[in-house]
Amino acid sequence: MSKKKIVFSAIQPTGNLHIGNYLGAVRNWVELQKNEDYECIFCIADYHAMTGDKTAQDRRDQIILMAAELLALGIDPKKSTFFVQSHVPEHTELAWIFNTITPLAELERMTQFKDKSKKQAKNINTGLLTYPILQAADILMYKGNFVPVGQDQIQHVELTRDTARWFNNRYGEYFPETEALLTETPKIMSLLEPTRKMSKSYGLSHVLELADEPEVILAKLKKAVTASEPGEKSPGVENLLLLLKNFADETVYNNFVEAEKNGTIKYGELKETLAQAIGDYFADFRENRTQYLEDRSFLATVLSEGEIKASKIAKASMKEVRHLIGIR
């Protein structure tokens, strides 16, 4: 085993990535994999996505799409282990073991469970409840030390720490304590309802997708909520300025911040400048994404190489875990 700290994260394959996913998590993944102190493992969480309402064909397409998008953003399978969760079925075995040590009440108080139960009231399946247990299994299978995610996942990473403690207390010290790693932008807000996080579940006009063409970005930004009076503090304007800070030149950003302070800001101009900056920033991404999507056999090869690397670690972990809990 290497002495490097293990970075583990995952994302559900549920369509195109949006700017919240990028600024909250994936940009950080790409940075972390450049750091020699870390061993990075990134996973497409297709078992987790099964708690939603997708068809089998949707699932096939979305796994491929997520692989193409992550590679296009710079996830490098030579530097990181990059694989599909269901290709390593040991994850579900470890999740079962964690089921037996997790108090029900801990799952029932999870914010995401409560939110999703409201959003998909006709499909409150048990997987929605036990979702964080599978997430703990993902992370602890690889003895993950750091988990780069957005703010909405902190509660799940805390539950992972608890899971490790419950296991270690009962069966002996084995799993490490895991910590969430946040970026400076852990929560990007919706364009249309900037008091809520940016999420596709509210509708596509709430989010900017990384694959959106420049004219789509502009059209969506034009509808974004700002403030009724220039200079008035508003979450919508704060959110747009935060995006500008991340995608435009510093001087451009500083000028708009200044204009906001002295009440001369023109929201139309802010939106056009921001649309241009985001469109430019992701131009290469859009091109790479198209190319990857045209080469499905390359994507399949990358994922099967990732599967081999991840499986090796997962098999070794499960051998030890089965022994610790006394079933082998």
Ligand code: AMP
């Ligand atoms: P999901 O699409 O829910 O699988 O989320 C993938 C990653 O993006 C997770 O690390 C989330 O915490 C992060 N994320 C999702 N939405 C946002 C947002 N609006 N702002 C920042 N991070 C986000």
Ligand code: TRP
């Ligand atoms: N639940 C995470 C999300 O919705 C995705 C996920 C699954 C994950 N397993 C994980 C994130 C392990 C970090 C670590 O974004």
